[in-house]
Each structure stands twice: as C-alpha cells, then as structure tokens.
Amino acid sequence: MFDLDRWREIFQSINKNKLRSILSALTVAFAILLFTLLFGIVNGLTNFFKEAFADDAQNSMFIRVWKTTKPYKGLQLGRRIQLRNTDYDYVTGEYSNKIQYQSARIYKNFTIKYKNNADAYNVRAVHPDHQFLEKTIIDEGRYLNARDLKEKSKVIVIGRLIKRDLFGEKPALMKRVNVNGISYMIIGIFSDDGGDNEERMAYIPVTTAQMLYGNNDYISQINLGYDPSLSLDAAVAFGNKLERDMRKQLNIHPDDQSALSVRNMAEANKNVGQFMFILYFIAIIVGSGTLVAGIIGISNIMIFVIKERTKEFGIRKALGAKPASIISMVVQETVLITTLAGYVGLTLATFILSSESLREVLEEYFIKDPSVSQGVVIGATIVLVLSGLIASYVPAKRAANIKPIEALNAD
Amino acid sequence: MIKIEKLHKSYPIGKDSLHVLKGIDLHIKEGEFVSIMGSSGSGKSTLLNIVGLLDVHDEGNYYLNGQVIKDMNEKKAAILRNKFLGFVFQSFNLISYKTALENVALPLYYKGINRKERLEIALEYLEKVGLKDWANHLPNELSGGQKQRVAIARALVTKPKVVLADEPTGALDSTTTDSVMDLLKAINDEGMTVFVITHEEEVAEQTKRIVRLKDGVIISDELTKASKAV
Numbered sequence: 001m002f003d004l005d006r007w008r009e010i011f012q013s014i015n016k017n018k019l020r021s022i023l024s025a026l027t028v029a030f031a032i033l034l035f036t037l038l039f040g041i042v043n044g045l046t047n048f049f050k051e052a053f054a055d056d057a058q059n060s061m062f063i064r065v066w067k068t069t070k071p072y073k074g075l076q077l078g079r080r081i082q083l084r085n086t087d088y089d090y091v092t093g094e095y096s097n098k099i100q101y102q103s104a105r106i107y108k109n110f111t112i113k114y115k116n117n118a119d120a121y122n123v124r125a126v127h128p129d130h131q132f133l134e135k136t137i138i139d140e141g142r143y144l145n146a147r148d149l150k151e152k153s154k155v156i157v158i159g160r161l162i163k164r165d166l167f168g169e170k171p172a173l174m175k176r177v178n179v180n181g182i183s184y185m186i187i188g189i190f191s192d193d194g195g196d197n198e199e200r201m202a203y204i205p206v207t208t209a210q211m212l213y214g215n216n217d218y219i220s221q222i223n224l225g226y227d228p229s230l231s232l233d234a235a236v237a238f239g240n241k242l243e244r245d246m247r248k249q250l251n252i253h254p255d256d257q258s259a260l261s262v263r264n265m266a267e268a269n270k271n272v273g274q275f276m277f278i279l280y281f282i283a284i285i286v287g288s289g290t291l292v293a294g295i296i297g298i299s300n301i302m303i304f305v306i307k308e309r310t311k312e313f314g315i316r317k318a319l320g321a322k323p324a325s326i327i328s329m330v331v332q333e334t335v336l337i338t339t340l341a342g343y344v345g346l347t348l349a350t351f352i353l354s355s356e357s358l359r360e361v362l363e364e365y366f367i368k369d370p371s372v373s374q375g376v377v378i379g380a381t382i383v384l385v386l387s388g389l390i391a392s393y394v395p396a397k398r399a400a401n402i403k404p405i406e407a408l409n410a411d
Numbered sequence: 412m413i414k415i416e417k418l419h420k421s422y423p424i425g426k427d428s429l430h431v432l433k434g435i436d437l438h439i440k441e442g443e444f445v446s447i448m449g450s451s452g453s454g455k456s457t458l459l460n461i462v463g464l465l466d467v468h469d470e471g472n473y474y475l476n477g478q479v480i481k482d483m484n485e486k487k488a489a490i491l492r493n494k495f496l497g498f499v500f501q502s503f504n505l506i507s508y509k510t511a512l513e514n515v516a517l518p519l520y521y522k523g524i525n526r527k528e529r530l531e532i533a534l535e536y537l538e539k540v541g542l543k544d545w546a547n548h549l550p551n552e553l554s555g556g557q558k559q560r561v562a563i564a565r566a567l568v569t570k571p572k573v574v575l576a577d578e579p580t581g582a583l584d585s586t587t588t589d590s591v592m593d594l595l596k597a598i599n600d601e602g603m604t605v606f607v608i609t610h611e612e613e614v615a616e617q618t619k620r621i622v623r624l625k626d627g628v629i630i631s632d633e634l635t636k637a638s639k640a641v
Binding site for chain 1: 460463465466467485486488489491492493496498501504505506508509517518520521522525526565569
C-alpha cells in the first residue's frame with residue numbers, strides 16, 4: 001500500500017543523512033556499472049567471433065588436397081593428389097545420411113568481358129548446393145540448378161561487384177558475357193557477407209567447367225555441409241572418419257597431414273564454443289564477485305546505519321512505533337536507494353557501451369557491438385535490491401525488537 | 412490508573428544478578444501528581460521504565476488502566492504506549508533531524524492521524540508550551556529548557572492518561588526547572604496523571620505525593636504540602 005507519510009519519513013531520513021545515502025547508492029551503482037561493462041565486453045568478444053565465422057555456413061567441411069610428403073604403398077612422395085568425380089560420388093554414397101549439402105569446387109581465373117569492360121576474376125565451378133555452403137545471397141535472378149549441371153549450360157552467376165565493374169548501374173541479368181573467349185549467360189547476381197573478395201567472384205556449373213576446360217573429371221576441392229542435427233562432437237568424429245577414409249581412398253599415408261586435410265567448422269565451432277564458455281565462466285565469476293562486493297558494501301552500511309539509528313528507533317518506539325513500522329521504514333529506504341542507484345549504474349553503463357568513440361577503440365581489440373541483454377542486467381539489479389532488502393531487514397528486525405529502554409540508552 | 416503488586420526486577424550482571432526492585436506495592440489513582448525520590452541505584456528509573464512499558468518486570472503484577480501487563484510483545488506494548496502514556500526524558504530524546512513541530516507530531520503519525528491534522532494539533536500543543544514561534548527549528552537550535560518543553564508537548568499531544576517524566580529537570584538550570592515544573596503542574600491541573608522521577612527535593616515538593624525508594628523498596632509514601640494546599 002502506498003503510504004505518503006511513510007515516504008515522507010523516508011525522504012526526510014535520506015535527506016538528513018546525505019553522505020550515508022550517497023555512499024550506499026555509490027556502492028550499488030558501481031557494482032551494477034562494473035557488472036554491465038564486464039558482460040558488455042564479453043558479449044562484444046562473442047559478437048566479434050560470431051561475425052568472423054559468418055562467411056561460410058557453420059556446418060561446412062572442406063576436403064582439400066596437395067602433394068604427398070610421405071611414401072605409401074610403393075608410391076613416391078611428392079605425388080600430386082587429384083580429386084575426381086569418383087571421389088565426390090564416393091563421399092555421397094558413403095555418407096549421404098550425415099550430409100546436408102555437398103558441392104565440388106574447381107578454382108579458375110578468367111577474364112570476364114562485357115562490351116569494352118574486362119577484368120580478371122576468380123571463378124568457381126560448383127554444384128547447386130554450394131549456394132548454401134557459402135551462404136551466397138541471390139540479389140537478382142537465380143543460382144545454378146541441377147538442370148544447368150545436367151545440360152552443362154554455359155551460365156554464370158556473378159558477384160555484385162563484378163556486375164558493378166562491368167555494367168555499372170545498367171541491368172546485367174540475362175546479358176551475355178565473354179569468359180575467356182566463351183560466351184556465358186548471366187543468370188544471377190549475388191552478394192556475400194564474407195567481404196569484397198567473395199563478391200568479386202563468379203560461379204559456373206562444375207560439369208560445364210570439366211567439359212570446357214580440359215574435358216576431364218578433375219575437381220579441386222569437395223565442400224560438405226554436415227547434417228546440422230549432429231552434435232558438435234559427432235560432427236568432429238564424422239570429420240575425422242571422413243579424413244581417414246579419404247586417405248585410404250586416395251592411397252595417402254594415414255599420417256600425411258600435408259597431402260589431404262578436412263577443414264571442419266565443427267572443430268572451430270567447438271573451440272570457439274569452449275573459448276566462449278570459459279570467457280562467460282570467468283565473466284560470471286568476476287561479475288558475481290562484483291555483485292557480492294556490492295552486497296557486502298550495502299550490508300556494512302546498513303549495519304552501521306542501523307546501529308547509528310538505534311536510539312532514534314527507541315524514541316520512536318517510546319512514542320508508539322510498532323517494530324514492523326520501523327523495519328519497513330528502513331527496508332523501504334534501502335530498497336529505494338538500491339533501485340535508484342542500480343538504475344543509475346545501468347544507465348551509465350549503457351551510455352558508456354554505446355559511445356561511438358569507445359566502440360571504435362574496442363573494435364581494435366576484437367570487441368564488437370558490446371551490449372548486454374536487459375534481462376541479465378535487470379536480474380543483477382534485482383539481486384542487489386533483494387540483497388539490500390535482506391541486508392537491511394536482518395539488522396533492522398534485530399534493532400526493532402530490542403527493548404526500547406536499551407535502544408534509548410544506546411549511543 | 413497504575414496498580415503495582417509485589418513487583419520484582421533484577422538485571423543479570425555477568426553470572427550474578429542485581430536485584431533492583433524487591434517487591435514494590437504502589438497504587439496511583441487517576442489525576443495524581445506523584446514523584447518518586449531516591450538516590451541513584453535505588454531503582455526509581457527501573458520502576459518508571461516498567462511502568463512505561465519500556466522494560467518488563469520479572470515477578471508481581473502490574474495493571475495499567477485496569478489492564479494486566481504480562482508477556483507483552485513489542486507491538487502490543489507500542490500500541491499501549493501510544494494510547495496511554497507520554498514520556499519526558501532527562502535527555503529530551505528529540506529526533507535531531509526533525510523540527511520541533513515534526514517531533515511533536517510524531518506520536519500522532521503512529522496513531523494514524525493524517526499529516527495536515529497532526530501538524531495542526533502539534534502546533535496547538537507547541538503554543539501551549541510557549542514555543543509556537545520555534546515550530547520550524549531543529550532541536551539543536553533550541554535551549555535545554557525549550558527542548559524539554561518540546562518533549563513535554565510531544566508527550567501530551569496524544570492526550571495520554573499518564574505522563575511519565577524521568578528526571579525532567581535533571582539537565583536544566585533552576586529557572587527553566589521552575590518553568591518545566593509549572594507546565595507539569597498545569598497538566599496535572601487538567602486532570603492528567605503525572606509521574607515524575609527526581610532526586611531533587613525542590614522538584615519533589617512541587618508534586619502532590621512523594622514516594623521514597625531505597626535499595627529497591629518503598630521506605631515512605633506521603634502527601635506533600637502542595638496537595639494539602641489545594
């Protein structure tokens with residue numbers, strides 16, 4: 001129940017004891033400020049790492065090959081490993097239940113020409129699934145499809161920046177471009193969060209590339225997206241098994257790390273996940289420490305305050321104050337101060353974290369977009385307010401229940 | 412109004428206990444003006460504290476306004492104090508951060524009277540003790556005599572049955588002592604029971620009945636000239 005007189009008493013008490021009120025408010029505000037800043041920075045670090053891995057799908061795996069560095073089964077070292085369509089099909093056949101997406105990749109570098117504009121660009125010959133593995137965003141038209149591959153169509157999907165280089169503001173869709181002397185139809189224009197390099201890139205069907213450039217079944221790399229329902233551990237195990245099987249398939253020494261590798265995002269995710277876990281763990285420990293320090297601060301102040309006011313409580317009781325009215329007066333005063341101070345600390349921290357100049361500095365230290373969820377901070381504030389409540393209730397109850405004559409004689 | 416039978420009270424001091432009141436029988440009727448005299452350690456303050464429900468007795472019976480006082484919890488005691496009793500202390504016991512007016516109004520706050528009304532009543536009582544002009548001063552801006560008069564106004568503001576004064580003049584010089592005693596007499600003349608503790612003969616003589624206490628027992632209980640004069 002709102003009791004105007006009670007609040008008048010409380011404001012009078014706060015007003016007459018400014019130093020004490022300010023001290024307890026500072027303790028709380030500072031605790032919340034530190035807590036919020038800490039979690040803001042940890043969140044900023046997390047955001048940075050999340051973005052650093054945003055280029056490719058979180059569940060992607062790349063099978064890449066180089067030269068052997070160990071002789072194996074009578075084969076010389078220094079042998080160049082070549083992936084072929086049979087290897088691609090082997091992966092499909094062997095692991096179809098663990099694979100969500102699969103695409104080959106052939107790396108090419110071609111001059112793409114439109115009218116008088118021409119430049120050299122990286123071109124990747126891929127399967128349709130590649131769109132999801134690379135998180136390619138189609139802005140106009142469409143991506144490669146199964147029919148393009150089947151018909152070995154001369155179609156090309158170009159990056160936003162190639163379009164800008166060659167066409168400027170003019171429309172490019174369904175126009176023909178000259179790719180190293182062969183005419184391709186632009187069927188789509190894409191963008192990519194991975195940065196400029198990824199957007200100055202073009203995709204053509206893998207079958208078209210194999211037919212036109214060498215007429216072989218070579219591929220440079222196999223990209224997979226493992227079934228996202230797999231746990232990180234299962235995905236890591238899958239990656240390891242895939243690596244072993246591919247070595248066997250390609251007659252590579254089991255320990256020849258340089259000849260073949262499976263780059264597994266699951267491992268990176270697991271590492272980042274562990275790193276983040278440890279970071280949050282530390283943040284929670286330090287954050288709780290800050291809160292505990294705040295709680296101890298309030299408790300100390302409250303014990304002192306109540307001792308100081310024992311005589312006043314005695315007078316009030318002699319005049320007819322019930323113990324409950326004394327307890328609630330003290331508790332309400334504390335809760336008011338902690339709530340206000342918590343709010344001030346929170347506002348200040350939010351203000352600091354949102355300052356542009358600070359954000360620029362922090363970004364150099366891998367801290368991006370530092371912010372804290374309202375829930376965490378409000379939770380922390382509630383913890384402090386509750387602690388203030390307990391920290392004031394316990395000594396206030398004791399003070400309110402000592403015999404008035406003892407309270408009156410206290411000094 | 413106040414009836415005490417075979418009242419005992421002792422305080423623990425380490426392992427021993429100090430027997431302060433050793434069977435007090437005292438009956439104070441409504442409208443009496445009684446002083447308790449005794450040297451320090453005679454138990455007079457303890458008696459007043461028990462009468463004022465600021466402390467509890469060990470043995471014996473205590474009736475306040477016909478109600479037996481036993482196993483009081485603090486809440487009940489607070490209600491009774493607010494309803495029946497007004498206190499005047501030697502050290503005034505004003506709340507330092509409240510003005511004279513707010514100090515006087517405080518018992519009315521605990522009685523549940525709204526702010527406007529209680530400030531009006533408080534001002535009326537301050538006027539009664541001649542301190543209307545000092546209503547908005549803090550206690551540390553008042554002289555000792557003024558503080559005690561504020562305390563008296565505060566004791567009276569709830570119209571209690573009994574005013575309990577513990578050495579009300581103990582911290583005052585003789586002139587202010589007289590003015591405080593005149594106030595207490597005036598209160599008594601209005602029909603209020605006044606119960607004073609003092610060790611000054613001149614103060615006691617101005618009351619109507621003197622009870623002398625020594626080592627926790629009553630050694631004499633007699634009416635004064637002042638009472639006969641009425």
